[in-house]
Amino acid sequence: MLILVFITRIFMNHLYFGDCLDVLKQLKDENPQPFIDLIYIDPPFNSKRNYNVLFESIDIKDANSQKQAFADTWSNYEYVDTLNELMQIDRDLYTVLNTFHNLKSISDSAVAYLTTMSIRIWYMHKLLKDTGSFYLHCDPTMSHYLKFLCDMIFNERNFRNEITWQRTNTHNDAKQGRKAFGNVVDIILFYTKSDKNIFNQQYLVHNEEYVTSFYKFQDKDGRKYSLGDLGAPGGEEKGNPYYEFLGVKKFWRYSQENMKKLYERGLIIQTKPGTVPRLKRYLDESKGIAIQNIWTDIRPLQAGQKEKLGYPTQKPETLLERIILTSSNEGDVVADFFCGCGTTIAVAQKLNRQWLGADISHLAIRLIIKRLTETYGQGIKHNIKMHGLPKDIGSAKMLAQETEGG
Secondary structure, eight states: OOOOOOOOOOOOEEEEESOHHHHHHHHHHHOSSOOEEEEEEOOOOSOSHHHHHHHHHSOOTTHHHHHHHHHHHTOTTTHHHHHHHHHHHOHHHHHHHHHHHHOTTSOHHHHHHHHHHHHHHHHHHHHEEEEEEEEEEEOTTTHHHHHHHHHHHHOGGGEEEEEEEEOOSOOOOGGGTOOSOOOOEEEEEEEESSTTOOOOOOEEOOOHHHHHHHOOEEOTTSOEEEEEEOBOTTGGGGTOOEEEETTEEEEBSSOHHHHHHHHHTTOEEOSSTTSOOEEEEEGGGOOOEEOOSEEOSOOOOOTTOTTOOSOTTOOOHHHHHHHHHHHOOTTOEEEETTOTTOHHHHHHHHTTOEEEEEESOHHHHHHHHHHHHHHHOGGGGGGEEEEOOOSSHHHHHHHHHHHSOO
């Protein structure tokens, strides 16, 4: 008897302290094959402000060293070295970014940001499986540049969506003299490694107004239904069948055999002879409304919410739940290389995904450990492998206190 032995990759949840570029290079060296199913990143926007707010809002002795670590990574003066590094691994990316560098119309800070992001996204692409997906959370000031660069890295045919998330209801800068409409949205760019990507369609529950407007009919047993079109858009060009059904000749969505079966089941209605037949769609069989690329139903975190941790750029768990449920399955590996306060990690843990996270601040690492242990208990630390070495004694002591087994 032939016995086949399969060796599976044993994966423990991993948390990396340090610059994600170093982490990405290490992971690429250690893993000859791509192994990540989903990457979501919410990097700092083209500003140091958000991170400095974090460092200054927490009472620690080494806040200055943490600010310096962040500043060194995103420095306008260091990006030329990164640009030269890109020249060795991706000549096209280098050419575009070097052109930006030579243009007076684009600021040095913008080019520094785009260069810093490009090399990191390049390595993320290398770690992503063929069935994998990539989500980049950004703001409208940089999203158009980032999309162009992601088109180059992922190939423009693997661009899936520009998702608009309405993160707040109002934002009025008029009192500060700004002469423009308030910006209430973030942009999330959605790419895949190939056309084999995992995609689990998510749905919104029908609201009462929608049900009243569209499910106007009711069977004798009380089941509500709407009437849908049976005609086939695209006609012959789409390969749809043409035949006569209940006295009406046209292109149909279904084959003649399937139309007959639906009719026999009482699912096709013709209100009077000669009218186009309609298909009954029952409310209790509907999954809801398929989610589109404008997300207005996920509210931002408010002061006083239990989920809120005081992290200035924290995103709601419902946002990450939608992304993770859509583009991964249970047991898959989810990664966030700018994991901040760990929302991606917390949701991945809750949804039975494996995960890895990286952040340059030990404050973020401490916050993630605290977040997980408060939810799952001290025992969860035994399922997390820590990586990285603090660059100062204060950080090392504080990180050790938080990550030691309990």
